[in-house]
Amino acid sequence: MFDNVCVRDWMICPVVSITPDTSLAAARRALKDNVVRRLPVIADGKLVGIITSGDIREASPSDATTLSIWEVNYLWGQLTVQGVMTGHVVTVHPETSILDAAELMLEHKVSGLPVIDGEGYVVGILTESDIFRMLVRSRVRVSAGGL
Amino acid sequence: MNVSDIMTAKPAIIHPYNTLRKALKTMEEIGCHHLPVVSSEKHLVGILSDLDCRTALHSPFILHEGWQDEELLDRVTVGSIMTAAPIVVEPNAAADEVARLMLTHQIHCLPVMLGETLIGIVTASDLLAAFVRLSQRERYHNMVDKL
Numbered sequence: 001m002f003d004n005v006c007v008r009d010w011m012i013c014p015v016v017s018i019t020p021d022t023s024l025a026a027a028r029r030a031l032k033d034n035v036v037r038r039l040p041v042i043a044d045g046k047l048v049g050i051i052t053s054g055d056i057r058e059a060s061p062s063d064a065t066t067l068s069i070w071e072v073n074y075l076w077g078q079l080t081v082q083g084v085m086t087g088h089v090v091t092v093h094p095e096t097s098i099l100d101a102a103e104l105m106l107e108h109k110v111s112g113l114p115v116i117d118g119e120g121y122v123v124g125i126l127t128e129s130d131i132f133r134m135l136v137r138s139r140v141r142v143s144a145g146g147l
Numbered sequence: 148m149n150v151s152d153i154m155t156a157k158p159a160i161i162h163p164y165n166t167l168r169k170a171l172k173t174m175e176e177i178g179c180h181h182l183p184v185v186s187s188e189k190h191l192v193g194i195l196s197d198l199d200c201r202t203a204l205h206s207p208f209i210l211h212e213g214w215q216d217e218e219l220l221d222r223v224t225v226g227s228i229m230t231a232a233p234i235v236v237e238p239n240a241a242a243d244e245v246a247r248l249m250l251t252h253q254i255h256c257l258p259v260m261l262g263e264t265l266i267g268i269v270t271a272s273d274l275l276a277a278f279v280r281l282s283q284r285e286r287y288h289n290m291v292d293k294l
Contacts, residue, residue, distance in 0.1 A: 002282045003289055058201045099282040102275050111255075111271065128271050131278060132246035 001138065007101050008094035010134050011115045013124035017042045020049065020082035027081050028056050040114045040122050041085050047114055047122050049085035059084045091116045094123060098134065101126055150245060151238035153277040154259045154267035160185045163192055163226030170225050171200050181256035183265055184229045191258055191265050193229035203228045235260045236269065245274055 016034045018027055020041050030039060031053050041049035059079060090108045092101050094115055101113055105128060115124040161170050161182040173182060174197055184193035203223050204216055236245060236257045248257060249271055259267035 001285060002278075003286050054198050054201075057198060060202070099279060099286065102279050102282070106272065106275055106279060109272075128275055129250055131275065132250050132271075135243050135246045135274075135278060136250065138243075 002098055002134070005098040005134065006094065007092050007096045007098060007113075007115055007124075007126050010098060010130045011094065011124035011126040012130065013115070015040060015114070015122055015125045017122060018051065018081055019043060020080065020085070022081045024056055024059060024076065024079045024081065024084060027051060028053075031056070038112045038125070038127070040089075040125060041081055042122060046120055047089060047091065047116060049082075049087045050089045050112070050114065051081050051085040052112075055084050055086070089114060092126060093117070098126075098131065102131055148242045148277060148281070149238065150236055150240045150242060150259055150269055151267070153242055153245075153273045154238070154269040155179075155273065156267045158183060158265075158268045160265070161195060161225050162187065163224065163229065165225045166221055167200055167203055167223040167225070167228070168220035170195055171197075171220070174200070181268060181270060183233075183258045183268060184225055185265065190263070191233070191235070191260065193226070193231045194233040194256060194258060195225055195229045196256065199228045199230070233258055237261070238266060242274060242277055245269055249274070 016030065016036060016039060018030055018039045018041055020043055027039065031037065038050055038052040040047055041051055060076070090104055090110055090113055092104065092113045092115055094117060104113060105111060112125055112127040114122050115126055117123045159173055159177050159179065159182060161173060161184055163184050163186060170182060174180065180197040182195045183191055184195055186192045204219055234248060234252055234254065234257060236248060236259055238259050238261055245257060249255065255271040257269050258265055259269055
């Protein structure tokens, strides 16, 4: 049933991206405004990393910080996407099968894969949620031998 | 395929009065990212993710002394950083119901409850792995049919 389904069929495009020199505060706003949990980081048109809402939450000052609000704001303001993003990114091609993409997610323990075309440009993003949307849509049950 | 087919049965648990240090140690030992939080009366009261734990610690990108994290590890309790009253699922629910719940509520882990008893947890990775197994089986059968 899913053998002929490829990444292009379920990826999100166009994709919202960000540049490495963006402040973390702006990145957090971009995630919130676009209701997404990860942003590909792009420089000169090419993918250089990925940043997730988890990365930003982890980099944020703890609620239990002993620093003053002035210190926190100053230090937070110095941080950019480049310093926090994951630089080595696992990617897929639009024509990759959805099964191969899911295997890649499991193998590399990631929940999102930027989709790169033959010329190296980011054309979309595929996440676990997109695969789950596909499963929900297909509504296959036990009796049919599926999920 | 039902929740009981893909869940992790008898998951490790943590108590709300346990420390952040204990929670992180348990997650590291087991290699998991989520722990159901169970009260002394054996009631499920919450769920704790590794991101909840990391968020509670000081930002690794903001200058601080090592002892400050040490202090937090022993002072912060699981009950103060967990997600209380989590959404749960029954073991006989269809796997695609898990996908629907995860999509609707933007969550990655669901405790599996048989009545009042916690019998397992099911994560986004479990669901993705089930999808991969199913699709691999289907791909194999398609290949055999063609022979």
